[in-house]
Amino acid sequence: MIVTVASGKGGTGKTLVATGLAAVLAREEGADVHLVDCDVEEPNAHLFLEPRFDHSEEVTIPVPRVDLDLCDFCGRCAKVCAFHALAVLPDRVMIFPEMCHGCGSCTLQCPQGAISEEPKTLGRIEWGRAGGLSFAQGVLEVGQALATPLIRRLKARVIPDDPGATVILDAPPGNACSAVETVKGSHFALLVTEPTPFGLHDLKLAVELARDALGLPVGVVINRDGLGDAGVEDYCAAVGVPVLARLPYDRRIAEAYSDGRLWVEALPEYQGLVLDIARSIRERVGVKP
């Protein structure tokens, strides 16, 4: 079973819920749990789980290199590039690797065979163990723009084939391509929100994406319940999105989290609530524990 923990808005508690679920299922239930941090721009789950990585791999995309002895400056490469990553001048070719998506079109279309490809590093993926669970993450290199190829490779590398394993994906914030790359292929999207107008606005977008566009079953966790207003509850009731848990506003959670302590261990009274979320997801996906 693959569960993505997502949210439109940032900072609602995705990593809090993902690490809590993973730790409780692995340590209390002894389940085969894989936590994968797909927020490659700002990966944080490792701070709470202190994994030991035994594998690391660079992720690259192929970018063009032009052999000026073969090039006749016809301009075909710049014409076919949809991302404006090449410009051809009368006597040289300028390449903008930061614009390149690595599609290979320029290489294929060059009539002179003057273009070859060289790898450009986007970041790295790494995986290993953290206590009783398998842990993996991707880390985008500073200055690189493309997060999705990193997420794609990370998922392909570390998600096990065994359908009995519990895979928890910690998604990046937002509703754009990197969130889609993370959530697609999941069996369930757990949407974490906060009971404020910001949280509600972005939750609506997340439901539109996960439930309406991708057709996934979804459930909501309301974090910092008690702050804010009733807008999120009213919306969930109105559109038939189940609220699986309400995590109360508790300054002790914020403090444990801010110190990098695993909140379900610092505050074991919340383990039951986390197990209920897992049970509820399994019921909805139709998985036996």
Add this chain to the structure above:
Amino acid sequence: MKELVVLSGKGGTGKTSVVGAIADLAATERRLVLADADVDAANLEIIVSPEVIETHQFVGGNVAQIDPDLCTGCGLCAETCRFEAILEDGGLYSVDQVGCEGCAACFYVCPAGAIQMEERVSGEWYRSESPLGPLFHARLSPGQENSGKLVIQVKMSARAAAGRAKADLLLVDGPPGIGCPAIAATGGANLALLVAEPSVSGVHDLERILATTRHFGVPAAVCVNKADINPTRTAEIERMCRSEEVPLLAQIPFDRAVVETLVRREPVTRRPDSPAAMAIKGLWRELRQWLE
């Protein structure tokens, strides 16, 4: 005209609340233009009550379409596509509309001319008027690509308007992260205000966004939000700012007034005596010096 972009790396540190409050203070004494560059979760509109004046369609790029009547089933498109966006089902080929990056590699290699590239409308952008000044904002349709390109569209339109209105300040509410949309929001700004949170993840993400603004040559300043939640981590941010030679402009305390005003869809400065509003006034005084 100065351009100030508010970023954070980590999401949910309070960028939009800070932008709304600064805008509320700045609008009383400056000509201000606002831009919300968090196009896949745009929230600034919630607290500045804009009225939309113009709506524009955003064409983010193209998407491939295969004409089944012309397709010979040779499979060259699927071999060429590096994004696994060509689907095959019993010899019939189609395009995964979500996976397609619009690169047109398949279009160029198809020997039967069965592939067309079609424009993809992937969102809208708006010019609005708000009591605090013009607001440029957008809505990326859920799951679409090219949010960076939409960020650029919003920023360019806002810059042009700021130029026409001879505005003093363009205030840009940035997206979380350090990738494509954050880079697009950063480019060309005079100053990046980084809103940090005193937590291990907040510190970690501040380091990465600071490295990013440096990489693109934009000067940065920091403010800590909810600073009293964890004084030890706040002190760590202070030390980091000193060693990186980045000014730490303000420490905003955790204050329920922020959420209480948000629920009323107002910036926290509408509760002028609240601790958060007082701290943001101090922040604005610092920023005003930088503007001169």
